[in-house]
């Protein structure tokens with residue numbers, strides 16, 4: 478068995494910033510409520526002409542550039558997304574073509590906001606087994622397109638973005654040390670995009686094309702899921718929690734992160750948080766955070782990093798890795 482390591486990382490967010498005060502002009506909310514209940518101060522929002530693949534391609538190009546590889550050497554493109562441009566072709570096929578990964582296979586992974594952890598696990602297992610040597614792994618979503626801007630329970634939470642990594646085969650014991658994935662379909666109704674799928678392809682009510690959420694239930698799941706994912710992935714990797722230099726959690730709500738900090742007794746400074754700038758960018762939140770943490774000097778060669786997330790499904794997942802760049 479082999480392992481896989483990250484050799485390039487990149488991210489991209491749309492230019493348009495929507496602040497909490499902007500939202501307070503269209504829905505009954507306030508900057509104070511959003512900041513206190515979530516930690517979010519602003520989010521990035523795509524225009525009508527920009528789709529998920531547009532963001533994914535830009536993030537991928539940056540990750541490929543940093544890695545220094547020839548796109549022809551990419552063996553597989555795996556994209557975690559729940560807001561694809563079209564049901565088919567997949568976002569991964571669009572990216573494969575755009576970045577010149579002419580020798581790569583391509584697949585999307587659907588695990589909502591857990592998408593990047595799922596996609597990274599799929600790609601790293603392809604590499605561990607020796608099926609492939611090089612993978613492009615992306616988390617990309619444009620959930621603001623699926624928001625009801627009159628629903629203050631959801632419209633304040635989400636933003637758009639994409640992040641990407643290039644994975645390369647390495648020796649066991651370095652790079653990605655363990656993956657842990659989990660799902661609990663009993664919670665399938667707590668976070669839903671009801672319209673537009675095969676159950677309700679032409680919803681009569683426009684609102685059924687939008688995200689609907691039971692925030693309290695998702696919150697309860699999220700706290701437990703993050704805690705369990707971190708404990709389980711560390712155990713699988715044979716790593717003690719105190720050996721982890723940086724935990725990069727899914728960026729949904731700072732109160733969820735605070736609960737986990739308290740429960741596990743890991744100092745808050747070891748949790749990376751940038752949700753104040755972007756809101757919840759779904760599958761993109763973790764790779765955007767990896768990119769920012771790396772470029773901001775918060776990750777050094779040899780550090781043990783844990784990435785942990787949760788999402789609709791309900792799903793959760795984690796990866797733990799030794800940083801090798």
Ligand SMILES: CC(C)(COP(=O)(O)OP(=O)(O)OC[C@H]1O[C@@H](n2cnc3c(N)ncnc32)[C@H](O)[C@@H]1OP(=O)(O)O)[C@@H](O)C(=O)NCCC(=O)NCCS
Nearest residue numbers: 506507510514590629630633692693695696729730787788
């Ligand atoms: C959504 C969330 C921030 C709501 O926070 P909360 O503390 O649970 O708030 P509640 O739902 O209890 O609402 C409290 C009050 O604030 C109101 N409220 C909800 N959203 C509001 C907003 N944007 N602005 C102002 N008030 C709001 C509610 O209507 C409620 O009013 P009421 O008491 O008069 O009924 C929180 O539940 C959460 O973050 N859940 C997880 C969501 C998530 O992460 N989803 C993505 C998963 S990948």
